Amino acid sequence: MSDTLTIGDFSRATQMSVKTLRHYHRVGLLEPADVDPNSGYRRYSTEQIPAAQVVRRFRQLEMPLDEIRAVLAAPDPAARSQLIGDHLGRLERELEQTAAAVASLRELLSEPGRESPIEHRTVPEVPAAAITATVEVEDALDWLHGALGELYASLDAQGLAPSGPAGGVYSNDLFTEARGQATVFVPTAGDIRPVGRLEPLVVPGVELAVATHAGRLAEIDRAYGSLAKYVAQHALGIDGSIREYYVVGVHETSDQERWVTEIGWPIFQTTAA
């Protein structure tokens, strides 16, 4: 058995701890080449070293064990590099989010008291083309961009012009449970044919307190905070879904710093604004 290693030697060979190797055996990610039936001693083959190194690299990239298993079991190189590419893409987007969070943290700490401007608005019902789905809050931004892209493209294909800025209607669960129903819409007067995820929808009218947020959506939480504070202090809150209006958004410019987003919080009908 000259080319088989004890778990200790395999640990030194692969730079993974013995506990980790036993864990990977338990979950079937890295099975020893042989297990002594009465001592239980594991034996790894030298041929398993490269696979173990790959596993270690994926773990350094925080790929979940299940996905690593899928990569190792991938039938062909194409499927494999697809999975890897997907993960690297996710990593990259996380990286961008981290960079945005660092910038935004500095701003939060240096300018703590900044509040967004708030106004009251009576929003009439409006016909629109809409896409609705149940989404996780962490995927919400990506989903929003995808859905907006589809909406504008389909309206264009149907020769329909938007009659106002795009908007979104977000169920309370999306905030309180981190998962819930979301609807994005583009108002349009025309007759919509349902293609893809697209559906016609009459967005109901509401009375809103509206906060305006300038800049990237990653930092929109400050405007949410301002708005919630305003509504609480004036005791205006009623049940209903939060709205957002993308006054200047992806469709207008790719420079996120120039985006303008309105957030609408449902309130009592008030006579004066």
Next chain:
Amino acid sequence: MSDTLTIGDFSRATQMSVKTLRHYHRVGLLEPADVDPNSGYRRYSTEQIPAAQVVRRFRQLEMPLDEIRAVLAAPDPAARSQLIGDHLGRLERELEQTAAAVASLRELLSEPGRESPIEHRTVPEVPAAAITATVEVEDALDWLHGALGELYASLDAQGLAPSGPAGGVYSNDLFTEARGQATVFVPTAGDIRPVGRLEPLVVPGVELAVATHAGRLAEIDRAYGSLAKYVAQHALGIDGSIREYYVVGVHETSDQERWVTEIGWPIFQTTAA
């Protein structure tokens, strides 16, 4: 109570889920301004919104809850920005590691069979200046750089010249338990005064199988794999600590691609190499 919010409204105000808010209450990170003694209903003040936003940002940056608590409780702005800076530094180093892991993964997948050159060597005992500590494997590289820096600086201050490249002796636990004793040394013939962590040490002689690794230490695992494979296939392994020799390292150049590291695995005395 116009400026107090239910947990649901506070959730919408801060973009954190209700489960998360309850968790933060439980662990004392974010205590509601008031809790109804008989219904248990939580009430948050509008003044808690900024703190909650800060917590959320830190969590986006993966700061542990205990550290966030420490930041929020920091007595002065200096202590606070110290903690934040420390964390951002850690993040940055993780980012570098991630980038290195991506590069290294590509290489692993594209060039699977590459083995490092291996030779046998009889290493005589040698007097040296050394630093020894118990380290976690994840901190090992940083610790190594710090210790090497101290060693070279202290020898220089004492007017002693190194008589060979720096090296390290690593206990098996460091690999198998991910934590163990590590010693870095710089061989020198002179009379060492113990300053700081520095101690004189006679590094014992050994018989080694040696693999040579060219490039950054993040990718040294491939050479470990080659070496372990070689030792297993020739049934040469004996108990003893792994050694590394930093033939070209930090002390020689800051260009990590040009580093050359030898790894020594203890083996039986053999007559022929």
Next chain:
DNA sequence: TTGCTCCTCACGTCACGTGAGGTGGC
């Protein structure tokens, strides 16, 4: 023979999420 290596098993950790079962507030 000694001491190290290896084993299992149960439980812990971290930051929440899940889901059952129930109550409170508008």
Next chain:
DNA sequence: TTGCTCCTCACGTCACGTGAGGTGGC
């Protein structure tokens, strides 16, 4: 009054780590 909001409690998840208690191999 209805239905939503809110509550607790116990358990689950992910990827291991800890530690007790014990055995195997050179």
